[in-house]
Amino acid sequence: MSRVSQPWPPVPVEPAVPHPKAPSPGTELGVHFAECFGCGDEADAGLHLRSTVGEGQVVHSRFTVTAAHQGAPGLAHGGLLACAFDEALGSAVGNLMRRPAVTGKLETDFRRPVPVGSTLFIEARLDGIAGRKIYVSADGHLDAEDGPVAVSARALFVVVGFEHFSTHGDPQALEKLAEQHKKNLQQRGERDWEINP
Numbered sequence: 184m185s186r187v188s189q190p191w192p193p194v195p196v197e198p199a200v201p202h203p204k205a206p207s208p209g210t211e212l213g214v215h216f217a218e219c220f221g222c223g224d225e226a227d228a229g230l231h232l233r234s235t236v237g238e239g240q241v242v243h244s245r246f247t248v249t250a251a252h253q254g255a256p257g258l259a260h261g262g263l264l265a266c267a268f269d270e271a272l273g274s275a276v277g278n279l280m281r282r283p284a285v286t287g288k289l290e291t292d293f294r295r296p297v298p299v300g301s302t303l304f305i306e307a308r309l310d311g312i313a314g315r316k317i318y319v320s321a322d323g324h325l326d327a328e329d330g331p332v333a334v335s336a337r338a339l340f341v342v343v344g345f346e347h348f349s350t351h352g353d354p355q356a357l358e359k360l361a362e363q364h365k366k367n368l369q370q371r372g373e374r375d376w377e378i379n380p
């Protein structure tokens with residue numbers, strides 16, 4: 184199997200323009216749900232991934248690999264790394280586009296081992312939009328923003344209605360997400376919370 188990339192995005196797209204009320208570059212994004220394995224404070228063995236808005240259509244995320252994240256002794260589990268990219272890419276879509284969306288497809292390319300104790304710096308970008316389909320990609324740099332690329336990923340997120348989460352997940356999902364989002368806005372000193380983006 185070769186590493187030669189297929190064209191990306193795989194279909195003609197429009198530019199994915201961030202929402203006018205998207206947080207500005209430099210904004211530290213809070214957790215979107217306290218129990219989320221990717222970013223939540225209450226997920227003890229989780230990734231505790233943290234994200235900051237970058238310039239243009241970019242979000243920078245980082246997380247440190249712990250012993251709870253091992254596959255082989257001393258090395259991060261590949262599926263767990265894919266999880267980190269799902270979170271980082273989802274954060275870029277959710278925060279920049281301000282549209283509810285779920286991962287339809289996620290492809291990862293593991294280029295270097297990621298040891299326990301190392302920090303992965305993930306740069307996620309919006310690549311384009313075609314109807315409900317949002318194409319995104321990311322590179323994960325080892326131990327520094329300009330460190331060697333250890334993992335790359337590409338994903339398709341599909342825009343859904345808010346009811347997706349309460350119908351298929353927790354019936355209280357919308358209230359929980361709204362409450363957390365309000366908390367994040369308050370922490371950032373922003374006031375204009377609205378449930379409809």
Ligand SMILES: CCCCCCCCCCCCCC(=O)SCCNC(=O)CCNC(=O)[C@H](O)C(C)(C)COP(=O)(O)OP(=O)(O)OC[C@H]1O[C@@H](n2cnc3c(N)ncnc32)[C@H](O)[C@@H]1OP(=O)(O)O
Pocket residue numbers: 215221269270271272273274277278281282284285286287288314315316339341343364
């Ligand atoms: C401001 C607030 C901030 C919030 C921050 C949030 C941070 C969040 C961070 C957390 C991040 C974690 C995030 C998570 O972990 S999300 C959790 C993991 N993902 C899921 O659970 C999703 C499960 N799947 C579904 O619910 C449905 O299948 C969806 C909704 C995806 C589509 O079912 P739906 O019936 O609605 O639509 P459709 O089937 O007509 O498809 C629509 C279009 O999409 C195309 N398509 C679909 N799938 C694929 C595929 N695999 N490859 C290629 N294409 C695919 C399809 O061909 C069609 O294209 P077209 O025919 O229109 O051209």
